[in-house]
Amino acid sequence: DQQVKQNSPxxxxxxxxxxxxxCDYTNSMFDYFLWYKKYPAEGPTFLISISSIKDKNEDxxxxxxxxxxxxxxxxxIVPSQPGDSAVYFCAASLMNRDDKIIFGKGTRLHILP
Amino acid sequence: xxxxxxxxxxLVTQMGNxxxxxxxxxxxxxxxxxxxxxxxxFLKIMFSYNNKELIINETVPNRFSPKSxxxxxxxxxINSLELGDSAVYFCASSQQGVLRAFFGQGTRLxxx
Numbered sequence: 001d002q003q004v005k006q007n008s009p010x011x012x013x014x015x016x017x018x019x020x021x022x023c024d025y026t027n028s029m030f031d032y033f034l035w036y037k038k039y040p041a042e043g044p045t046f047l048i049s050i051s052s053i054k055d056k057n058e059d060x061x062x063x064x065x066x067x068x069x070x071x072x073x074x075x076x077i078v079p080s081q082p083g084d085s086a087v088y089f090c091a092a093s094l095m096n097r098d099d100k101i102i103f104g105k106g107t108r109l110h111i112l113p
Numbered sequence: 114x115x116x117x118x119x120x121x122x123x124l125v126t127q128m129g130n131x132x133x134x135x136x137x138x139x140x141x142x143x144x145x146x147x148x149x150x151x152x153x154x155f156l157k158i159m160f161s162y163n164n165k166e167l168i169i170n171e172t173v174p175n176r177f178s179p180k181s182x183x184x185x186x187x188x189x190x191i192n193s194l195e196l197g198d199s200a201v202y203f204c205a206s207s208q209q210g211v212l213r214a215f216f217g218q219g220t221r222l223x224x225x
Contacts, residue, residue, distance in 0.1 A: 036216075045216065
């Protein structure tokens, strides 16, 4: 039972353009969402998060949008850079339960020169 | 300085063997975790420890036994290894729960 779904296993984007990574979730109780970035042979690193009281959170080139009614969030990277090539994991959790987080399967982003 | 370090990075072993993966964090975090990323690429939590006490045990076979000698270390011992145990195992730590965890580089375990 996939509670967090990333339906695109991979995505290719031209350098300088916008990268949009999508994520859907099924549990309406989730109230905190995160994106992690993972390079090969390294562990995931935290990128950006958003709580359910917001619909947008921005940090430099990275913006996460949350649509609670659609149970959908997306990560926008503008402009895309070669170093952004990595696997991006969407994750969801409950803020009042700091014990576990549900991860998606990840989307591999390729930034093309 | 590596914040969360786990050893070994690669581990190839035969079915039936017992092996351990070590994890250490120098961030002063209270909570440590073990995650498993299987062939389907899902990252699933296995265990979490808070100040050396087990908090989560997510339906993991009892062949897997975490050991936390102190809050900076959480080792994973696996008995009687099976083919299905082949995966990448990630250690992680956090101060405010999993919501912002720091991960180690992973240990790729291959059981042959």
